[in-house]
Amino acid sequence: MAYTILHVDDEKEIIKLLKMYLKSEEMTLLEAYDGQEALEIISKTEIDLLIVDVMMPKIDGFELIRKVRKISNMPILVISARVEASDRIFGLELGADDYLTKPFDPHEAIARVKALLRRYHGLGVAEKASAAELTVGDLKLDLHSCSALVSGQSIELTAVEFRVLKLLMEQPGRVFTKEQIYEHGWEDSLTGYNNVRVMMSKLREKIGNERIRTIRGLGYRLEAANEGS
Known part of the structure; x- marks a missing residue:
């Protein structure tokens, strides 16, 4: 499947480099x-x-992520010279799915x-034989459209949030x-566990x-019903 990627960077040489590899x-x-x-391109073109x-x-870039997340849950990869942990965390908090620092290996x-494309656009494909929707109380997750409803209100999820919420909703209480x-x-075994908290x-x-309870020293669980936090 051919994908359309939008690369935004004021360093034209960086775009030229990745374009060569993506060909x-x-x-x-x-x-x-x-x-x-x-934003003008996104408003006119379907971006993967x-x-x-x-x-x-x-x-x-941070403000762009903020604006994009209001209208789309497309995968977002940050590639930036800002290497501080606070910058990476902030980018993830805003809705980025991954963060790579400059200088970087083009192959990576x-x-x-x-x-990211495989995870995001593959969602739902492996679920064809299973139910199209998960429901826990008034929380609903559509596996085909990768969308969620809370008390009937639509919410936008990043690809990572979708996968984690799906995991929790498949076994509420666990x-x-x-x-x-x-x-x-993240479909990754690297030790980026601080990203989980964010x-x-x-x-x-x-x-x-109130829907997600922290179990001290163990992890997290989705409450089977709204029992408070």
């Missing part, structure tokens, strides 16, 4: 050099994945792009460790704090 993957790469230009720098003119960047949540959500905080904001 062999039969992916279409659209280019933008600031956040405002990226967004690659975004942080430090850009007009609208920076392409691998991450392919992984405690999952941070390691299990990380490996399932993501769970954002997920709680979206579905309600």
Whole structure:
């Protein structure tokens, strides 16, 4: 399947570098050099994945992620020279699915792009033989459209949030460790467990704090019913 990727970076050489590597993957790469230009492209074109720098003119990368998350749950990969842990955490809190720092290995960047596309656009494909919807109380998760409803109100989820919420909803009441949540959500066994705390905080904001209980020293569980936090 051919995918359309939008790469936003004011460093044209960075875009040129990734474009060269993506050619062999039969992916279409659209280019933008600031956040405002990226938003205009997104409003007119169906984008499968967004690659975004942080430090850009007009609208920076963080603000772009914030705006995109209001209208889409497309996978977002940040590639930035801002290497502080606080920047990575902030980007993930805003809704980015992955964060890669400059300088970077183009092969690793392409691998991450392919992984995000496989995870996001493969959602629902493996579920054809199972139910199309998960329901826990008034929380509903549509496995085909990758969307969620809380008390009838639609909420936007990132690809990672969707996978984690699906995991929790498949077995409400079961405690999952941070390691299990990380490996399932990011489909990665690397030790990025601090990302779990950030993501769970954002997920709680979206579905309600009382729905996810922290089990001290063990992990997290989704309450089978709204029993309080």
